Amino acid sequence: MTKAIRITSEEPEAIFQHRPVVATIVTAHAKGRDNALAIGLHTLISHNPPICGIAVMPQKFTYELIAESKEFGVNFMPFEEVKLVCAVGTSTGRKIDKFQKFNIAKEKSVRTGAPILEKAYAAYECKLIDDTGYGSHRWLVGDIVAVHWLKEVYTPENTLDLNKVNPILFLGRNLYLTASKDTISSIGQIIH
Ligand SMILES: Cc1cc2nc3c(=O)[nH]c(=O)nc-3n(C[C@H](O)[C@H](O)[C@H](O)COP(=O)(O)O)c2cc1C
Numbered sequence: 021m022t023k024a025i026r027i028t029s030e031e032p033e034a035i036f037q038h039r040p041v042v043a044t045i046v047t048a049h050a051k052g053r054d055n056a057l058a059i060g061l062h063t064l065i066s067h068n069p070p071i072c073g074i075a076v077m078p079q080k081f082t083y084e085l086i087a088e089s090k091e092f093g094v095n096f097m098p099f100e101e102v103k104l105v106c107a108v109g110t111s112t113g114r115k116i117d118k119f120q121k122f123n124i125a126k127e128k129s130v131r132t133g134a135p136i137l138e139k140a141y142a143a144y145e146c147k148l149i150d151d152t153g154y155g156s157h158r159w160l161v162g163d164i165v166a167v168h169w170l171k172e173v174y175t176p177e178n179t180l181d182l183n184k185v186n187p188i189l190f191l192g193r194n195l196y197l198t199a200s201k202d203t204i205s206s207i208g209q210i211i212h
Pocket of ligand 1: 059
């Protein structure tokens with residue numbers, strides 16, 4: 021077997037070694053416009069109270085809408101919607117109305133004006149509490165003020181049921197995959 025070549029660099033440029041990531045659709049409403057973009061850079065920051073963060077480039081139209089409304093939605097889509105993620109992630113709301121062009125159906129939001137997508141299996145409504153620039157992106161932190169989810173796609177233990185829904189994972193370039201239930205392993209505590 022040939023030995024793996026390990027590269028170490030102290031001058032990393034854009035780095036993508038952490039992929040795959042769950043690809044989400046972030047939404048916003050302001051200036052009389054709904055808009056949506058794909059976001060791979062996101063995380064829950066706090067469980068209690070629930071707080072999440074998303075990294076958005078400041079030149080994106082969605083950033084303008086979030087900066088104005090101080091609200092955003094994070095929508096988790098099933099793998100069947102991968103083409104929609106790609107569509108909203110490769111077009112700009114400056115030129116088109118993505119909701120009209122891609123025929124995106126909405127659910128009612130309850131605490132914000134940010135659109136919640138009908139096809140999402142889960143979604144967070146967020147109120148912006150911080151907006152700080154780090155390099156190429158703005159790190160937008162939001163209090164999660166409402167959560168929507170489809171009860172039947174979660175197990176009684178509150179984990180996503182991969183028999184019912186498959187999340188969208190983004191590998192980079194134009195490559196997407198999903199998580200397979202065949203690879204699920206239940207790992208207990210390992211005591212040394
Ligand atoms: C899978 C995927 C993930 C993306 N992740 C991010 C991201 O985390 N942050 C970001 O600013 N742009 C991200 N983008 C790019 C934006 O979605 C894209 O530039 C979009 O067209 C911006 O739309 P807007 O100008 O209407 O806001 C991603 C694109 C794709 C396809």
